[in-house]
Amino acid sequence: MTFKAVAIDIDGTIxxxxxxxxxxxxxxxxxxxxxxxxxxxxxxCVARAVAKLLGTGAMVIAENGGVVECGKxxxxxxxMKECMDALEILKEHFSLERLDxxxxxxxIGLRRNFDTKEAMNLLGKDAPVDIVDTGFAIHIKSKKINxxxxxxxxAKMMGLxxxxxxxIGDSPNDIEMIKxxxxxxxxxxxxxxxxxxxxxxxxxxxxxxVEEVLxxxxxxxxxx
Numbered sequence: 015m016t017f018k019a020v021a022i023d024i025d026g027t028i029x030x031x032x033x034x035x036x037x038x039x040x041x042x043x044x045x046x047x048x049x050x051x052x053x054x055x056x057x058x059c060v061a062r063a064v065a066k067l068l069g070t071g072a073m074v075i076a077e078n079g080g081v082v083e084c085g086k087x088x089x090x091x092x093x094m095k096e097c098m099d100a101l102e103i104l105k106e107h108f109s110l111e112r113l114d115x116x117x118x119x120x121x122i123g124l125r126r127n128f129d130t131k132e133a134m135n136l137l138g139k140d141a142p143v144d145i146v147d148t149g150f151a152i153h154i155k156s157k158k159i160n161x162x163x164x165x166x167x168x169a170k171m172m173g174l175x176x177x178x179x180x181x182i183g184d185s186p187n188d189i190e191m192i193k194x195x196x197x198x199x200x201x202x203x204x205x206x207x208x209x210x211x212x213x214x215x216x217x218x219x220x221x222x223x224v225e226e227v228l229x230x231x232x233x234x235x236x237x238x
Contacts (some may be wrong), residue, residue: 017196017237018174020228021051021075021165023183024064025150027201028221033150035067036221042228044069047238051075051084051168051179053161055148055187057117058083073172078146078155078187079164080120084171089120093156096142097122100154104133113151121155128152148185149205162190180237182224183208199227 020043022028028039043050050070054061058081061074073084081089101122104110113123130145130152137143146153161183169176181188181195184204192198193211200212201223209215216223231237 015196015236017048017180017231018178019049019051019169019172019180020046020237021053021161021168021179021181021191021195022224023161023185023188023191024052024054024056024061025148026184026203026220027182027188028068028224030220031149031203036224039221039224040068042221042225046228049073049172051165053164053181053183053188053191054078055123055146055151055153057081057114057123058087059117073168075161075164075168075191077118077120078153079159079161079167079190080155082164082168082171084168086171088167088171090159091119093142093158094120096156097154100137100141100143100145103137104128104154107136108133120159121153124152124154126150126152146187148187153187160190161188162194165191165194180227180231182227184220197231199223 051073052065053075055078058076061076108128111125130147133145166176176194177196179195180197181191182199198212199214200209202216203219216226218226
């Protein structure tokens, strides 16, 4: 199979744990002739800035799939009330610090200073939201929105099938995207849950893993 695009996470995938960009990933991504989509839990302005820095173009998935941009911006704010309701419940039990509240429009980002399992137990298994710890922030997000749904939306905007993509990530919030893509890749430092569903797990970590998989696909003639 020849892949026509790449979707890639930022934090922990093309960056180290301290959020320094791994230049191996930058070089590997810039060598591609196919489109590269930045897929992140961060807000749109950050996703745009990273895409510009990498030189990958203006195609991004932000807020864990809640916002996508490819020529135009599409966002799904219809589940924000569910997220806010969950936040109000959790505020009764934890001291919470919101991240980017002015810019984040489809979900809620929080500082990593509380136990997510305890929080989900408080909300109950039938809650319409998930609480996801990416290792960099905690997100309260609709169960109906994820990077996989975001990948499907942006694939349609690009005139591609979601199976045309190679998706690369490291965190549990990448699981749906990894499963939706034609090839899902977990870098070597990825969370064990992501490695379980990935079609390929790299030996290299962070940017070295990105460099490894893209180099291998080029050698096979499966990507340009």
